[in-house]
Structures are given as structure tokens and as C-alpha cells.
Amino acid sequence: xxxxxxxxxxxxxxxxxxxxxxxxxxxxxxxxxxxxxxxxxxxxxxxxxxxxxxxxxxxxxxxxxxxxxxxxxxxxxxxxxxxxxxxxxxxxxxxxxxxxxxxxxxxxxxxxxxxxxxxxxxxxxxxxxxxxxxxxxxxxxxxxxxxxxxxxxxxxxxxxxxxxxxxxxxxxxxxxxxxxxxxxxxxxxxxxxxxxxxxxxxxxxxxxxxxxxxxxxxxxxxxxxxxxxxxxxxxxxxxxxxxxxxxxxxxxxxxxxxxxxxxxxxxxxxx
Amino acid sequence: xxxxxxxxxxxxxxxxxxxxxxxxxxxxxxxxxxxxxxxxxxxxxxxxxxxxxxxxxxxxxxxxxxxxxxxxxxxxxxxxxxxxxxxxxxxxxxxxxxxxxxxxxxxxxxxxxxxxxxxxxxxxxxxxxxxxxxxxxxxxxxxxxxxxxxxxxxxxxxxxxxxxxxxxxxxxxxxxxxxxxxxxxxxxxxxxxxxxxxxxxxxxxxxxxxxxxxxxxxxxxxxxxxxxxxxxxxxxxxxxxxxxxxxxxxxxxxxxxxxxxxxxxxxxxxxxxxxxxxxxxxxxxxxxxxxxxxxxxxxxxxxxxxxxxxxxxxxxxxxxxxxxxxxxxxxxxxxxxxxxxxxxxxxxxxxxxxxxxxxxxxxxxxxxxxxxxxxxxxxxxxxxxxxxxxxxxxxxxxxxxxxxxxxxxxxxxxxxxxxxxxxxx
Numbered sequence: 061x062x063x064x065x066x067x068x069x070x071x072x073x074x075x076x077x078x079x080x081x082x083x084x085x086x087x088x089x090x091x092x093x094x095x096x097x098x099x100x101x102x103x104x105x106x107x108x109x110x111x112x113x114x115x116x117x118x119x120x121x122x123x124x125x126x127x128x129x130x131x132x133x134x135x136x137x138x139x140x141x142x143x144x145x146x147x148x149x150x151x152x153x154x155x156x157x158x159x160x161x162x163x164x165x166x167x168x169x170x171x172x173x174x175x176x177x178x179x180x181x182x183x184x185x186x187x188x189x190x191x192x193x194x195x196x197x198x199x200x201x202x203x204x205x206x207x208x209x210x211x212x213x214x215x216x217x218x219x220x221x222x223x224x225x226x227x228x229x230x231x232x233x234x235x236x237x238x239x240x241x242x243x244x245x246x247x248x249x250x251x252x253x254x255x256x257x258x259x260x261x262x263x264x265x266x267x268x269x270x271x272x273x274x275x276x277x278x279x280x281x282x283x284x285x286x287x288x289x290x291x292x293x294x295x296x297x298x299x300x301x302x303x304x305x306x307x308x309x310x311x312x313x314x315x316x317x318x319x320x321x322x323x324x325x326x327x328x329x330x331x
Numbered sequence: 332x333x334x335x336x337x338x339x340x341x342x343x344x345x346x347x348x349x350x351x352x353x354x355x356x357x358x359x360x361x362x363x364x365x366x367x368x369x370x371x372x373x374x375x376x377x378x379x380x381x382x383x384x385x386x387x388x389x390x391x392x393x394x395x396x397x398x399x400x401x402x403x404x405x406x407x408x409x410x411x412x413x414x415x416x417x418x419x420x421x422x423x424x425x426x427x428x429x430x431x432x433x434x435x436x437x438x439x440x441x442x443x444x445x446x447x448x449x450x451x452x453x454x455x456x457x458x459x460x461x462x463x464x465x466x467x468x469x470x471x472x473x474x475x476x477x478x479x480x481x482x483x484x485x486x487x488x489x490x491x492x493x494x495x496x497x498x499x500x501x502x503x504x505x506x507x508x509x510x511x512x513x514x515x516x517x518x519x520x521x522x523x524x525x526x527x528x529x530x531x532x533x534x535x536x537x538x539x540x541x542x543x544x545x546x547x548x549x550x551x552x553x554x555x556x557x558x559x560x561x562x563x564x565x566x567x568x569x570x571x572x573x574x575x576x577x578x579x580x581x582x583x584x585x586x587x588x589x590x591x592x593x594x595x596x597x598x599x600x601x602x603x604x605x606x607x608x609x610x611x612x613x614x615x616x617x618x619x620x621x622x623x624x625x626x627x628x629x630x631x632x633x634x635x636x637x638x639x640x641x642x643x644x645x646x647x648x649x650x651x652x653x654x655x656x657x658x659x660x661x662x663x664x665x666x667x668x669x670x671x672x673x674x675x676x677x678x679x680x681x682x683x684x685x686x687x688x689x690x691x692x693x694x695x696x697x698x699x700x701x702x703x704x705x706x707x708x709x710x711x712x713x714x715x716x717x718x719x720x721x722x723x724x725x726x727x728x729x730x731x732x733x734x735x736x737x738x739x740x741x742x743x744x745x746x747x748x749x750x751x752x753x754x755x756x
Contacts, residue, residue, distance in 0.1 A: 179535055181539075182541065182542050183564050231733075234733045244705035248706075258690075266578060280353045280357050283350075283352060287349050287350060290349070291346060294346065324360060
């Protein structure tokens with residue numbers, strides 16, 4: 061079963077790469093066909109990726125969300141899923157130009173991690189695991205999409221008048237609004253992640269908040285996006301400033317995910 | 332005074348506090364908490380160690396400045412919610428008020444022949460008929476008025492969460508119960524006697540640990556009533572209002588002194604106990620005292636790794652000798668035989684946080700507030716009949732007017748198309 065999972069994972073990765081290539085061709089050759097092919101490839105790769113995750117879950121007898129490899133591959137899956145939802149909902153194929161490289165990089169990071177299926181340590185044997193990690197994955201995926209949208213916003217301002225891009229990239233106000241909605245989705249799920257994590261920590265470690273680096277950085281990320289929302293309201297920080305904030309916020313997310321685990325010791329060392 | 336109140340309740344002050352708190356949390360997470368100045372000096376040098384101690388970064392989250400900052404944040408939330416409450420009520424009423432038909436809205440004007448159809452397509456079927464100040468026929472519909480309470484509710488939730496956490500920390504009762512099976516410990520806070528009946532490490536076929544389980548008996552000396560309970564990771568037990576958590580395990584030992592075939596002394600030796608706790612300064616010092624210096628692993632060439640248990644033996648307060656054994660071992664001192672037996676200790680943490688429920692409630696309210704603020708955005712649409720019989724559609728949506736305008740245009744086009752089809756038939 062693990063062999064099939066590896067094959068599906070590799071195929072998904074190749075598919076993501078091909079989808080990324082198609083999206084690049086779409087904006088450089090300016091042919092709509094590449095956008096459609098890229099989207100189709102993204103959907104097929106997501107299906108293969110889902111298959112790999114299901115097989116891993118079956119082989120492990122649990123949800124595949126407990127170590128660095130599993131979280132990374134789920135993170136890439138969520139980013140792909142959320143970006144597809146946004147692409148279809150807002151008819152916005154250019155989003156994949158920025159989302160696919162992030163997805164591909166995270167898949168690459170996952171590929172470098174150990175894929176051994178190990179039984180769960182006692183602290184991880186809890187029904188809260190599924191809620192806590194899946195909400196974190198959706199949250200990180202949504203923040204990833206908001207960062208991609210922020211990057212599009214910033215680049216859009218630098219590109220001279222281009223009828224093709226004008227046709228395929230929403231106007232600044234809409235772009236800003238979609239990024240805002242993506243941040244809202246991310247923040248809502250991050251709150252849910254922190255809340256479910258606290259309830260679980262109370263049962264497993266006896267304290268719902270221990271200022272562990274992972275907890276602390278989740279709080280820092282939460283505050284960063286809370287500041288983003290307040291500044292939008294108070295100072296009208298929309299457009300460029302909000303786009304910069306969305307990209308900077310995602311750096312914080314990545315540090316919470318990878319940086320904390322590799323640089324700071326804590327009780328979340330397995331995550 | 333009014334100016335100070337305005338400043339303390341302002342969003343600018345809130346943002347400044349949030350930025351400072353985030354920066355403080357981020358920086359403090361880079362410094363391992365709770366170490367001594369000597370340890371910091373060894374790691375970062377004397378200068379930085381002094382700064383860490385002076386700024387209380389060694390215990391940042393309990394430091395005076397962190398508590399003061401959090402206090403200001405709470406004050407800001409209280410004032411902000413109190414001051415803005417009347418404005419929220421006013422805006423809530425306004426959201427539902429058909430008086431809006433006399434305003435221009437913020438979506439611009441869109442012409443349509445069938446306003447009811449458009450309103451229905453915009454999922455606003457609850458239409459009120461009214462008239463403008465000029466006496467023109469008008470239709471008004473709104474939805475998600477409750478959504479404008481989202482931010483207020485979210486602030487309330489954060490406030491309750493911080494209050495629950497702070498009160499919980501201030502009144503927290505915590506103690507540890509540790510020992511080996513057979514030991515009984517008294518929980519000073521409740522007077523309950525906790526007897527460790529059994530401790531086991533459940534393993535799987537691949538030798539990985541599946542669970543740590545401590546079986547205990549809780550006895551109330553006042554009533555003599557006993558109750559058995561099982562404590563394992565993720566499955567705490569409750570005793571005397573305290574939650575008991577399986578927290579740790581590791582090597583321990585027991586020492587037994589036998590004289591003339593009779594056990595005259597027995598002691599559980601735990602590794603984290605200091606030399607002072609184990610041996611010195613005891614008024615009622617028994618004849619023998621023991622210090623468990625922990626375990627060391629050794630591997631000789633071609634052999635499996637083995638564990639050595641190290642002990643110091645004191646008699647009448649004087650160190651006799653240090654011993655190490657691979658597993659159980661005995662020594663003879665005079666006419667006494669002293670046996671050291673390796674054991675495994677279990678450590679339970681007993682905690683009573685009276686305000687955890689408040690923090691949880693705060694968290695849930697925060698979540699509800701965010702969901703309301705993000706996904707129930709107040710929208711209002713109205714149509715005013717013109718002299719030529721056509722209708723002008725107007726509307727408002729504070730946070731999503733770009734998308735609402737697009738949706739509105741789409742709904743108008745769909746209605747026109749349908750109208751055309753009906754006319755053709």
C-alpha cells in the first residue's frame with residue numbers, strides 16, 4: 061500500500077509541476093488554453109494527492125496528519141484545494157501562477173521528510189488530533205492563498221497596461237477583497253486551531269496554555285492578522301499596504317510551521 | 332480625562348498594544364524561559380544575560396511589563412466595547428430600517444424592470460414595501476443585520492478569554508504526586524490520600540509505547556471512603572476537584588534494610604530528589620539514608636546496552652559508600668543486608684483551574700464573533716420606482732461592496748434575460 065501511496069504522491073507532484081508550467085505559459089504565451097489545461101491538471105493532481113493521503117491513512121489506521129511529512133503534504137493539499145475554490149469562485153486562473161509554486165515547494169519539503177509510518181505516541185492518541193490539525197491545515201492554506209493574492213496585487217501595480225492581464229486579473233478593489241476574504245477564512249480556522257489545541261493540551265498535558273513556542277507563534281500569527289484587520293478598518297490600509305501585510309503574515313505562518321520546529325525546542329517537537 | 336479615556340479606548344492604542352505584545356511574545360520565544368543568570372551567561376555572554384534578567388525576559392509571560400501590557404489591552408477592550416455599544420445598537424437598528432430608500436447607498440444606481448426578481452436572486456426575498464420621502468413606491472430588503480455585532484462579540488470573547496486565563500493563573504492550585512506502586516502520598520490541598528496501586532507502560536508489537544497507565548486509589552481520611560481511578564495520557568482522572576494528569580515516568584528504585592530476617596527500613600528512591608531532600612537535614616533521620624544518583628547506560632564491545640543504577644548509602648548521616656548495580660543488587664553493612672531494587676516511577680500532576688471554563692467560553696465567543704463578522708456581513712438592497720415606471724436599484728454592504736455590485740449586476744442581467752424570454756413566448 062505504501063508503494064502505491066509513493067507512486068500517487070510522485071504523480072501528484074509531477075502534476076503540480078505541470079500545472080505550474082501551464083500557468084506560467086498562460087501568462088507568458090497569453091493563450092487561454094493553457095489556463096484550462098493548468099486547472100485540469102491541478103484538479104487531477106489534487107485527486108491523485110487525495111488518493112495518496114487516503115492510502116496513507118488506511119495504512120496507518122489514522123488520519124495522516126501527525127508528523128512533518130504528513131502535515132506538509134496535507135498543507136500542500138489544502139493550499140491546492142483552497143486556491144482551486146478561489147480560482148473557480150472568482151474566475152481567477154492567474155491565482156495559480158502564484159499558488160502553484162508555493163504548493164510545489166511545500167510538496168518538495170514533504171518529499172524530503174521521512175515517510176515512515178510510525179505508531180502514535182500516547183499524547184497524540186486523541187480525537188482532538190483530527191480537528192486540531194485539519195483546522196490548522198485549512199488555516200495555513202487560506203493564508204497561503206492570501207499571500208499569493210497579495211503578491212499578485214503588488215506585481216499588478218508594476219506591470220504596464222496589458223489588456224490580457226487586465227482581462228484575467230480582477231481589478232485592484234476585487235483583488236484586495238478576495239485577499240481579505242482569504243485572510244478571514246484563515247483567521248477563523250486559526251482561532252479554531254488554537255481553541256481545539258488548547259482543549260486537547262488541557263487533557264494531554266494538564267494545561268491548556270503553556271507558552272510553548274508553537275503556541276506562542278500561533279498567537280503571534282493570530283495577532284499579526286488581527287492587526288491586519290484593524291488597520292484595514294482604521295487607516296483604510298487596503299490595496300498595497302494590505303497586500304504587503306498578507307505576504308508578511310504568511311512568513312509568520314511559515315515560521316510557525318517550519319521555523320519553530322527546527323529552531324525552537326518545545327513540546328510540539330513532533331508537529 | 333475625556334481625552335485619556337478616548338485614547339485608552341482607541342483602535343490606534345489597541346493596534347500599538349497588539350504589535351508590542353506580538354513582538355514581545357516572538358522575542359521571548361527565542362529565549363528559553365526559566366533558566367538562571369549563570370546559564371544565560373554561559374549561552375549568550377554576561378552582558379546579554381544581565382539584560383535578560385533585568386528585563387525579566389527569563390520569565391517574560393509572567394513579568395510585570397507583560398502583565399501591564401495585557402492589563403491595558405483588557406482596559407482597551409472594555410472601554411471600546413462599552414463606548415461603542417450604543418453606536419452598535421444604533422447601527423443595528425439602521426440596518427433594518429427601510430428609511431434607507433431615501434439614501435443613495437454605496438453601490439451606485441442600477442436600472443431594472445423586475446426588482447422583486449433581482450432581490451430574490453440576491454437571496455433577499457423578505458421584501459418590505461414602502462414609500463420614499465417624495466412619495467415614490469419603494470421596495471426594501473436586508474439580511475445579516477446580526478453580522479454587524481461580530482466585532483463587538485469577538486472583543487467580548489477575547490476579554491473573557493484573557494480574564495479566564497489570568498484568574499486561572501492567579502488561583503491555580505497545582506501539585507505533583509509521584510512514586511512507585513505501593514506508595515501513598517497525601518495531597519496537602521485536599522487532604523486526600525493517593526495510593527499508587529499500579530503503573531504500567533503498555534507497548535505495541537514494535538516495542539513503541541502505546542500508553543502510560545497509573546492505577547490509583549483515592550481515599551478521603553475524613554470519611555474513610557475510597558475510590559479507584561485510572562490515569563493515562565489524554566485521560567485525566569478527577570479527585571477532590573483536582574484533575575490528575577499522567578505527566579512523566581522514569582527509572583526509580585527502592586531500598587530495603589533487613590536485620591535478623593526482618594525488614595526494618597524501606598524507602599522509595601526517586602531520581603529528581605536532591606541530595607538534601609534524600610539524605611540531609613532530617614531531624615528524625617533513620618539509621619540509613621539513601622541517595623539515588625540516577626542511571627547510566629553502558630555498552631561493552633559485542634554486548635547489548637545495559638543500564639547501571641547508581642546509589643549512595645549513608646549510615647547515621649555519614650556516607651558509607653557509592654554503589655552501582657546492573658538491576659537488583661545487595662550489600663551487607665555489619666549485620667544488615669541492604670537491597671536496592673530498580674523500579675519505575677510515575678508522576679501525576681494534580682491541577683485545579685477554577686476559571687478554565689471562562690477561558691473556554693471566551694474562546695468560543697471569540698470564534699462566534701469572528702464567524703459573524705466574516706460570514707454574515709450586513710447587506711441591504713432597495714429599489715425605487717421612477718416616473719417612467721423603471722426601478723432604480725441601490726444598496727449598501729460595508730465590507731464587500733465590490734463583490735455585491737458584481738452579484739447585483741449579474742442578477743439584473745439574469746432577470747432581464749428571463750423577462751425577454753417570457754416576452755418572446
